[in-house]
């Protein structure tokens with residue numbers, strides 16, 4: 001089968017085909033994803049990875065990282081319930097991942113809400129994540145390296161408000177930067193893609209952001225040379241699972257369950273029908 005990844009032309013189906021290619025590859029390869037994530041998201045992030053076909057491992061101890069991190073296909077770090085005790089494990093896992101040529105993906109939850117957290121996020125950013133995914137307020141805080149204008153783990157900004165911040169953060173760090181919201185924005189500092197899948201109710205389920213960042217790690221793991229495309233694909237696939245899951249959901253709790261079922265069952269026809277991905281200016 002010809003891969004749409006090698007096609008430089010913007011055809012209408014290019015991005016939806018790429019999204020399907022990535023999901024298929026995750027199902028085939030079942031990448032092992034080392035997750036150091038917050039207590040709130042542990043369950044949903046692990047179940048998201050399993051439903052997509054990946055293999056999650058939530059290991060947090062510094063004592064295990066030197067043995068374990070070199071074995072994994074990608075690393076996911078999320079600072080949602082950050083403490084001074086766990087930060088060294090995060091830093092050492094990131095360093096080991098980079099040393100062993102593994103991708104690592106960063107979720108800077110509530111980056112601007114305290115100086116301790118902001119400093120920790122900036123330190124982690126200096127350890128060269130492959131992808132950073134946050135909401136609008138988080139990406140703006142990181143880009144300006146300043147506190148404030150945030151509401152804890154929730155965003156005070158639309159993703160569009162953070163477009164320029166995302167571009168400059170990508171240019172400054174060399175990471176792919178993704179900002180989620182009604183439109184998910186993905187940039188490497190030059191090209192910008194918008195993915196418009198998902199439903200607003202996803203904001204009413206805690207850890208959907210954390211879970212989609214974990215999914216990005218799984219997508220990047222199966223093709224690290226195409227981290228930009230992997231990020232677009234993961235965001236679109238998760239959004240489509242949300243849309244399909246919403247069809248018979250009564251509220252956030254049933255959507256949470258349906259989203260995982262829809263992700264597990266997602267097929268090529270649904271992705272080609274529902275993906276809404278295009279360049280943004």
Ligand SMILES: Nc1ncnc2c1ncn2[C@@H]1O[C@H](COP(=O)(O)OP(=O)(O)O)[C@@H](O)[C@H]1O
Pocket residue numbers: 134135136153154155180181182183184197198199200201202203207208209210212235238239
């Ligand atoms: N208004 C919206 N419409 C559609 N999808 C949304 C909307 N807001 C958030 N999402 C989706 O919900 C998920 C979590 O995004 P977001 O709420 O921005 O992250 P966080 O939980 O980190 O603040 C993403 O998949 C995103 O695309």
Ligand SMILES: Cc1ncsc1CCOP(=O)(O)O
Pocket residue numbers: 038040041080081109153205206207208209210211
């Ligand atoms: C509510 C909360 N508090 C600390 S971490 C966390 C979960 C945040 O999850 P998300 O960023 O995916 O909404």
Ligand SMILES: [Mg+2]
Pocket residue numbers: 109110134135153209210
């Ligand atoms: Mg978040």
